[in-house]
Amino acid sequence: MTAKPKVAVIGTGGTISSVGRGPLDLIDYSAAGRMLDVNGVIARVPELALVAEIIPVPFKAIPSTAIGWAEWKELLLICDRLVAEHPDLAGIAVTHGTASLEETAYFLSLTLRVPVPVVLVGAQRPASALAGDGPMNLLNAVRVASDPRARGLGALVLLNDEIQAAREVTKTSTLRMQTFRTPDFGVLGQADADEICWYRKPLRRMAPDTEFDVRSLDALPRVDIAYAYAGADGAAIDAFVSAGARGIVTAGFAPGYVTPAMAKAMEAAVAKGIAVVLSSRAGSGRAGKTTRGRKSGFVTADNLTPQKARVLLSLALAAGVTDLERVFATY
Template sequence: MSGKPKVAVIGTGGTISSMGRGPLELIDYGAAGRVLDVHGVLARVPELAEVAEVVPVPFRAIPSTALAWPEWKELLLICDRLAGEHPDLAGIVVTHGTATLEETAYFLSLTLKVALPVVVVGAQRPASALAADGPMNLLNACRVAADPGARGLGALVLLNDEIQAAREVTKTSTLRLQTFRTPDFGCLGHADADAIAWYRRPLRRMAPDTEFDMRGMEALPRVDIAYAYAGADGAAIEAFVAAGAKGIVVAGFAPGYVTPAMSEAMAAAVKQGVAVVTSSRAGSGRAARTTKNAALGFVTADNLTPQKARVLLAPALAHGITDLERVFATY
């Protein structure tokens, strides 16, 4: 026994696991086609042994653009298994590409049924890069997962020494290291060299105390996102309905408005039994619940980004929940 807290690390691939052609290959590193499995990632950070007893859990070695519902369900089941196999487990870390990291993290924060802290971590620079950020991000993620203060916060996101709530964080820059931000409220705390420092707690309902149990589900209902722009008609919404969408999230003009043509198509979708949720494309702030939208049967996403609103709407529809305004006000 090491005497260190035990932390499981599940590797899903992404930039944190990628190897480019050289130390200055910071953007087109995917062209090399080299992605380390979790053992390879951990081997590059021997300092992890100073903060935790790490349990490697192989999963995938792919970009996060290839991760969706099937992998999310597998992650839920793996977390269940780890909690059962390791009663002394302090927490779980999931390495992940940054493209869809926030969506995976929020899904886990809504649907996990284990009380252990789960920290999703990624990197902006590949493992082969000069001054790669992945090793420190991974070490700090393990420290946070093992910290008692991480319990009861749902899934967390750790990059750039900042601890973020899965519900609130979003990727805000393509290349900068400080890309993951919580625009409205700021981070929950910091992973500093001398301590894990906490400053606030999220209030919205989160795992494991949620009404969503996806472990036995075979599929998620189709939910699409339609983007509002000047002159947009209803073609995209009509196409989504024709494709079998059970829900549509609209990324509207701040604070959630759409063009007249889009509104007509949205209203027609509601009449066909499709759940329509209005959000804002601004990336910050609450979508307004107007008298007109309410009369047309549109649901308001609160301050969730369009991609996060989709992640919440799909499990709600899968469980046959109809009071969606309550859901978006609760989670």
């Protein structure tokens, strides 16, 4: 009998582990104040034993709105430890709330050093929901994590039977099942019932081959996001500078423009040595390179969303990178 692949499942909380007040409590379930730990989540999906030998890894049971640098670093170190302790480990699945899942995924995709696939998985409906999506999402995440073809693709995201690249995927709908999408390029593959199907690979540099090692860091440099809207002034940018920001990312009008008042405040920030990166609030497409942007010392985020550009800029500043244009063209 062929041995099943060994897959670790790290639980961080989120909707996939939440228990509401009843099967139709699909929106306000957090009011119940109950989340399952990873063992509780796994216990609800006994079918996992059909596809892998599961190693439960308790971490936290919190909403993903509460996840940030401290949790990111701890997840990174847990992945390191799991690979060291289990030389035959096929892969790692991380259950995660969908609110900030894409940011955690991109951070890991830029910093992981483990050779095995790491797949982040969440759910749009809580564990207590009628027809909840969590169990099948988790089963498919484990299947993808154990697939050798998933190696070398950075961190991956699995929901709704679709395999997405961490750099490219974003949450596009608050409640719909098909919320995680890659607007510009589409999925990497699909987790169908009969097999895992792959169709493309991302080309940008990603884990485990990156220049970012945060394991010895206590914190990342502060980077804030300034949102552009009609009539916006520079108050938010000035406040970020006063708060100690070392970088500012704009969520600009497509394809990356901001108001004149914001541009003036951004130019003043650059003069103080603060990195300014232009992104777009549109959700897809590249931020355009303009003559004024170059003259002002702004860097463009390529097609990264503002929240992803913030992660990359913070890591680049922590690594002492001076050529930010290169970084945003590489990752």
